[in-house]
Amino acid sequence: MGHSGLNQIEKKAAFSLAAVFGLRMLGLFMILPVFAIYGEQLVGFSPIWIGLAIGAYGLTQALLQIPMGMLSDKYGRKPVILGGLMVFLLGSIVAAMSETIYGVVLGRALQGMGAIASAVLALAADLTREEQRPKVMATIGMFIGLSFTAAMIVGPIVAESFGLSGLFWFIAFLTIAAMMMIQFIVPFSVNKAPRGDNVALPAQLGKLIREPQLFRLSLGVFILHMALTACFVTLPKQFVQAGLMLEDHWQLYLPALLGSFFLMVPFMIFAIRKQKEKQMFASAVLLLSASLLFFWYLPSTLLVLTILVVLFFTAFNYLEATMPSLLSRLAPAGQKGSVMGVYSSSQFFGAFAGGFLGGAIASTFGEAMIFLVMACFGLLWFIAATGMKPLKKSKSYSFATTINNEQQANDVVSQLVVSPGVIEATLVHTESVAYLKVDDKIADLAQIKLLLKPPVNE
Incomplete structure (x- = not known):
């Protein structure tokens, strides 16, 4: 096939x-x-x-x-x-x-x-x-x-x-x-994919949580979903107070979300083509923070709210779409499942924190203050995002291997890491699987597969 x-x-x-x-x-x-x-x-x-x-x-x-x-x-x-x-x-x-x-x-x-x-x-x-x-x-x-x-x-x-x-x-x-x-x-599945790439392994979690680049993304997705959930503690009420009945809210969300997608795509293309991913990512975080600040500062007229919703979701959708890609490129070979586990848990903890904090802030300081507090968290994320290192273009692969002893595994990994286009290689001989991060425009996948399945000596 x-x-x-x-x-x-x-x-x-x-x-x-x-x-x-x-x-x-x-x-x-x-x-x-x-x-x-x-x-x-x-x-x-x-x-x-x-x-x-x-x-x-x-x-x-x-x-x-x-x-x-x-x-x-x-x-x-x-x-x-x-x-x-x-x-x-x-x-x-x-x-x-x-x-x-x-x-x-x-x-x-x-x-x-x-x-x-x-x-x-x-x-x-x-x-x-x-x-x-x-x-x-x-x-x-x-x-x-x-x-x-x-x-x-x-x-x-x-x-x-x-x-x-x-x-x-x-x-x-x-x-x-x-x-x-x-x-x-x-x-129904018959053959399982290699575990390390798809399911979190507990032994790896502590080290991955502390890794600075991965921590920045986990912190980011926490703040992103905290801000989203917190905003919706008050945002629907703002629309009603501005004169838009609840049954008509879809008339705002539909064009606003579609508009945000159209605005987001050119920035994504620009970031990839010009290799400005780090700069555009940080700019999107800054746009998210600015939109939250303006929600707090500007009068809540329907026009202002509509413009700010478009800006907020342009930033939100850009960040939501690009972070998993960044994560897969940062994840060590063979540990993508564990990295995604930490990332997903951070995302959902953010959703809980946003609901809890949004309600607590509204009870104590009034609902408008939710936007100011979330804007401050956004600026904290922006500072963290500016410290990100430039990323190499890569794809993660997992390959079956016939290598079943440690010495042979070490020898093959030594050959793989000096092969053109191979950024990182991990071979788990006990599970007969190899994990690689490669630049697939340079790497020769056919040659890699030959190395991983050497001929058996008679």
Whole structure:
């Protein structure tokens, strides 16, 4: 079979798993644009409980992300994914049936306990060849981005028609659809992809958390999602006060998000072509901080809010799209799964911190102060981002190898690291796998495979 494109199994895996991931993220995001308003109708309402309800899923998601990936390695991908979706479904039902803010917080925490992201990504890796894996992961990433956009538009429409309870029942329906796809459409995996590239390994985590370049990205994604969640503790109310009824909020989100995508793409192309990735990344962080500062400083007219939402999401989407790529290039060979585990946990901890801090700030200092505090965090991130080192262009690959002893493994690695285009090489002879970071425009993949499968001496 040729290596030029996805085969039928890879296409089926890419789109079905992307749809499952997208449906679940849609369910998590849909309350963002509406809960600040509808949550006021619940018994026990207060700004801090509103923030906790918005961000509660982040805490449980962060705590269970890595353990769920490890469980999928031991007991199989599909059983763990279906179990996670079942817990997510239970959380959605608890939230739908709750008349108190406390019940909704419990439901959202249960939703987060269905932490299937690492298991889904590992299954995607199991079902794809190493040459095609980046395309499949990119497809899943695209669907996550689309799910956020869809949630901003669909959430207000569903909530207006069926109320907050109806919104959670709709999320429960989406979860059942995702379970059906996992059971009946997603292919069953036979061969597992190498563990180090796809599942977090506990022994590696401490060292990776302390690595300065990776720490900057983990700090960044924490602040990015903290700012997003905190803003939605108050932003929907700002729109209503500016004269835009909740059922019409999609009319603002749709053009604003589409506009932000169109603005983002030229900057991404410029950064890659001119090799200005570090500078553009830092500029996007500065734009995010500036938009938050202006949310606090400028009068909240509809025109001002619309312009600032476009600027905020231009920066947000640029950073959200580029950070996983930067992460994969920074990740040591064979440790991508662990690096992604730390990164994902930081992202979800950020979502929880944003909800909690947003509610606490609103209760103590007023809702406008949320933007100023988040802008200060953004400036802290900007300072950290300016210290990033320039990155080499690279792709990560994992290859099967017939080498099964340490001496031979050391000899082959010594040859690999001096081969043209090879940036880093790790060979785990006990698992018969080699991890490489290469510049694939220079590296000779065919020659690398020959080195990894030497002829057996008679």
